[in-house]
Amino acid sequence: MKKQLTANQQEELLSILEKRFEKNKSRHENLDWSKIEIKLKANPSKLWSLDEMERTEGEPDVIGYDQKTDEYLFVDCSAESPKGRRSICYDHEALEKRKEHKPADSAINMAHEMGIEILNEEQYKDLQKLGKFDAKTSSWILTPSEIRKLGGAIFSDFRYNTVFVYHNGADSYYAARGFRGLLRI
DSSP states (O other): OOOOOOHHHHHHHHHHHHHHHHHTGGGSTTOOHHHHHHHHHTOHHHHHHHHHHHHTTOOEEEEEEETTTTEEEEEEOOSSSOGGGOSOBSSHHHHHHOOSSOOSOBHHHHHHHHTOEEOOHHHHHHHHTTSOOOSSOEEEEOOOHHHHHTTEEEEEEEETTEEEEEEEETTOOOTTEEEOEEEEO
8 A cells, every 4th residue: 555645635634734733722832833844744654644544533633742752743633532443443363353243453453554553541641631532432542461461452531521441352342432543753
């Protein structure tokens, strides 16, 4: 699969991202869009990943800057778990374990194919400080290996003004559960 956007696709995506950036300044106070845009244009494969986040309705936006690595952090900021990434189990092993009613894919595989990371528990909780996300849906989050070895996986949501972290069998899937991704640029 070609993981590069045409010049027109790049310009269209950059326009969407800039509008979202301007509309949601509270997510990225003290960050300058022109610096971010320079980095984006210099990284076409990252633009492709952002486009995949956008295509699956994640509404990616800048939520921070890592000074140690000189990277901007883009995260799915859609109000609910991205529609184009729901009804999936946690990982490939869980997908293979399902004998009946297999979902189309897994969160870990989709994230890998998109070139993004799944949020871990700390990142998910940090995102919730920027707004209220997953009030009606839930999102798989990166599961510690000790839990995964036992067949489980964890997910989070926001209910009753609280971020909850739950467990489920890694092979489970629900119409209202997807995953949120992180892309470093």
